[in-house]
Amino acid sequence: MSESNRALRDLAAQDYKYGFVTDVDSDTIPKGLSDDVVGLISRKKGEPEFMLEWRLKAYHHWLTMREPTWANVTYPKIDYNDIIYYSAPKSAADGPKSLDEVDPELRRTYEKLGIPLEEQKVLAGVAVDAVFDSVSVATTFKGKLKEMGIIFCSFSEAVREHPDLVKKYLGSVVPHTDNFFASLNSAVFSDGSFVYVPKGESCPMELSTYFRINAADTGQFERTLIIADAGAYVSYLEGCTAPKRDKNQLHAAVVELVALEDATIKYSTVQNWYPGDKQGKGGIYNFVTKRGACRGARSKISWTQVETGSAITWKYPSCILQGDDSVGEFYSVALANNYQQADTGTKMIHIGRNTKSTIVSKGISAGHGQNTYRGLVKILKGAANARNYSQCDSLLMSDTCGAHTFPYVEVKNSTARLEHEASTSKIGEDQIFYCRQRGLSTEDAVNMIVNGFCKEVFRELPMEFAVEAQKLLGVSLEGSVG
């Protein structure tokens, strides 16, 4: 093994930097799932009747479903009755009116994570809806957004304050019957974010939510719904870190986006949940359903994701291109290091005429990581002149990792034009040596080369986030060439 390999491996051996546990009293219900538990969750959140009905419908449907096995991932069987389905920090029960009322322990956690809830955020132009465990405890700058008619709040609040909007759009993109994990989420979802941008309004700041899993053995079931009304624009950022845990934690989120006529939604994710240790022990199971509907003509939905964490990632942010001339985009960097497994990609469903989609996927495999791109481009009969461009690049950083690509294409209209490019390369000793000869450390060289590989995706991220993503990738990759 060459010296640079060794140095890289040492780097990889670095510990997860965000592994700490905050001591907060959690308001937790017993393990397992039943009609009663679903009812209890709904009651605890003070939900109206329609929500409870919806949850129960989803739960009953879920009972008839089986966990999917088609993904290119392996993990021990999950006992769904050994999971706590609801946990909320106690201090949230009374509902803090301002930051001063937030549990100081919580605030210290946020500070450790570098989540800025303070005034400086105004200058940075970011409103933060921080989710600690399952309940949103602090939402800032709502007032400012309110003036414009923009709703940015926790999902629970939306259910109480804006039931008509929730009723109209909840499950309209990802129905409660959609898939095993989405149905489970529909039954027990705890909280999440809700955004509504009214007609013609352009949201003046990036909306940002930080998720963080905290209480032990608590599955997290976030539910996010974003609606951009005709001509509206919104950019939403999602980022996460989790404290270190021994036991695998299940996470099954659902994100639904709805873009009406001429509306644009940009959704960016940096995901850094605990990936497990170097032997592959522990780590988050991340089974997420993210889907956006371009309902109106000329609407646009753009997904950008940087996936560095989780033991298992099962995630396919997708676009349903219903409106004529609508546009769907998917930019992804997925990293699988140590024993991480990532099966991720997108679905672009072209329904309307002149619909366009772009897929840029960058998969990085290191250690014993297994990285799979799985994508579907589907052109329906009525989708005249549909266009798709797909690019899937894989970077291998060791001899023990794997990169897999499963691009599916279904075309029912002969006027469609599809392009697909794919490449697989191994990070070169030559490249690393070249950089070292110019004075860079091996670590800096690898970071530079990997960031170069990911550039097309990073430039889609909002500036602040792009910097964070680059750092995160560096941390996650430490010690990985071989």
Place this chain on the structure above:
Amino acid sequence: MLTIRNLHARAGGKEILKGIDLEVRAGEVHAIMGPNGSGKSTLAHVLAGRETVEVTAGEVLFEGKDLLAMAPEIRAREGVFLAFQYPVEIPGVSNMYLLKAAVNAVRKHRGQPEYDAMEFLALVKERMKLVEMDQALLNRAVNEGFSGGEKKRNEIFQMAILQPRLCVLDETDSGLDIDALRIVAGGVNGLRGPERAMLVITHYQRLLSYIVPDRVHVLAQGRIAMSGGKDLALRLEEKGYAWIENQPRGAGAPAARA
């Protein structure tokens, strides 16, 4: 500045260098010539710290320090620069970005303040002229889609930015047409100075018409078979490498100069 004593090295399971002795002083330009497979590039790789080459015996001192004990990046920061024979492409990493990181790594090592964007840009603007570097190449990914000549020019440009003490040019003339050769050689000459030494590795005399060396060494079968002044290159050109190989060992000028 550079002292090589009894250097033996293996690469690809074969002994390539079989006892090199060489002394290069500040301000001097030494040419290393020799036929293919004589060990020229291996010598360059040993100096830069390439891990594919294994040093089996001997020592290399750079300004009195044990060069072989240093990691490649430390050598670079100490002032050893290798202009690669085959510069690699690094997609997505801009030339400017790499260079700024490199120059600041070197400055940090020397206890100098790092350049900010403006200072760096000013430096780039000034040094670009030296090798008639096209501005567009600076913002492109490192060597990606560069022509052979552009890659070599880029190497010399990097050298001009980093201001190393010892420059090792590994067959910088290979693949260059006559115009590019003139530009590259002009750049190298512009960097000659009393504080800087250069080791110019080449197969052909042609480059040495532009970069006139103080000393010429001929490498054959892993040893310095002959050393001399700049005329030695001309004699080689005329008689071919077979002439050297037919000489008894130690003939001609002394193999090395203390």
